[in-house]
Amino acid sequence: GQSLEQPSEVTAVEGAIVQINCTYQTSGFYGLSWYQQHDGGAPTFLSYNALDGLEETGRFSSFLSRSDSYGYLLLQELQMKDSASYFCAVRDPQAAGNKLTFGGGTRVLVKP
Amino acid sequence: DAGVTQSPTHLIKTRGQHVTLRCSPISGHKSVSWYQQVLGQGPQFIFQYYEKEERGRGNFPDRFSARQFPNYSSELNVNALLLGDSALYLCASSLEGQGFEKLFFGSGTQLSVL
Numbered sequence: 001g002q003s004l005e006q007p008s009e010v011t012a013v014e015g016a017i018v019q020i021n022c023t024y025q026t027s028g029f030y031g032l033s034w035y036q037q038h039d040g041g042a043p044t045f046l047s048y049n050a051l052d053g054l055e056e057t058g059r060f061s062s063f064l065s066r067s068d069s070y071g072y073l074l075l076q077e078l079q080m081k082d083s084a085s086y087f088c089a090v091r092d093p094q095a096a097g098n099k100l101t102f103g104g105g106t107r108v109l110v111k112p
Numbered sequence: 113d114a115g116v117t118q119s120p121t122h123l124i125k126t127r128g129q130h131v132t133l134r135c136s137p138i139s140g141h142k143s144v145s146w147y148q149q150v151l152g153q154g155p156q157f158i159f160q161y162y163e164k165e166e167r168g169r170g171n172f173p174d175r176f177s178a179r180q181f182p183n184y185s186s187e188l189n190v191n192a193l194l195l196g197d198s199a200l201y202l203c204a205s206s207l208e209g210q211g212f213e214k215l216f217f218g219s220g221t222q223l224s225v226l
Contacts, residue, residue, distance in 0.1 A: 004154075031212055042116070042217040043155065043202070050212065087154050097143070097167035097209050102154030 002026045004088050004103035011109045018075045020086050020106045025069065028093035032064050032071040033100065038084045046073070046086075075108065083110045114139070116205050116218035124224045125193050133188045133221045135203030141216070143167070143209025144186040146178055147202040149220070155202055161186055162209035190223075198225045 004024045012018045022032065031050035035043040049055055049064035049071060061074040075082055085107050089100040117136045125131050137144050143162045147155035157170040161180035175191045184205075190197055200222050204215040 033212075035215075035217075040219070042219045043204075043215075044217070045214040048212060048214075089154075091212065095168050097145075097160045097162065098206060098213050098215070099145070099157045099160060099168045099170070100155075100215065101157070105152075105154050 002090055002092055002101035004090065004101065006086075006088055006103040006106045008104065009107045009109070011111065012078055013111050014078055014080060016078050018078060018108060020073045020075070020088075020108070022071045022073070022088035022103055023069055024071075024088070024090055024103075026090055026093075026101075029066065029069075030091045030093055032062070033089045033091075034062055034073045035087045035089060035102075036084050037087065037105070041084075043087065078110050080110050080112070083108060116203055116216050118201075118203050118218040118221050120221060121219070122222045122224075124226060126226050127193055127195060129193050129225075130189065130191050131193060131223060133190075133201050133203075133223075135186045135188070135205075135218060137184050137186070137203075137205030138216055141205035141207055142184055143206045143213075144180055144184065145204045145206075145209075145215065146186070146188045147204065147217075148172075149200040149202055151199075158188070158201075160209060167209055193225045195225050198223060 034046040037043040047062040145160040146158040160168040206213040
């Protein structure tokens with residue numbers, strides 16, 4: 001089976017940096033994805049890491065360490081619009097297709 | 113281009129009733145997946161369909177069923193509704209439905225069972 005752990009909530013001020021950690025236990029592993037979801041909105045794809053290291057996309061970066069079964073999402077220069085829930089997710093290699101298993105989500109609250 | 117569209121956006125049903133939720137994928141996407149999201153939790157996989165064939169099924173009872181039509185749109189059906197079925201039901205589409213692919217989610221149908 002697959003399980004992912006991430007903190008439930010993080011609070012920070014505008015302009016700060018937030019790191020959201022994700023540890024996973026999986027029977028197989030292809031890569032770690034991150035999705036953002038605003039209240040009442042659709043989850044939207046942020047990043048995907050299949051190999052160890054850091055991937056940077058604008059103010060957001062994502063890191064993966066396969067040996068530690070660990071990844072994180074780094075949000076830099078926080079803006080009010082970054083207040084949302086962030087989910088890490090893994091694809092189930094034992095399932096056909098592209099079934100994703102999601103973590104419980106980290107709610108990020110950005111304060112002025 | 114239109115994103116993934118779902119209907120209805122909100123629905124209120126009573127226990128024991130049946131519900132049908134609808135999803136239209138992004139044009140050109142052949143795979144549709146359904147997820148259930150309970151408040152405060154991550155989405156949970158229910159079904160994936162590709163080219164009208166069921167590609168995957170999550171750990172949900174047989175009261176849940178789905179199908180995909182030739183135009184790649186999809187329906188999720190839930191019979192004999194229980195209070196615990198109250199959740200946001202998300203539809204996601206992708207091009208081929210296998211390997212790593214970005215999932216494009218709709219805004220969901222909020223189902224309340226009273």
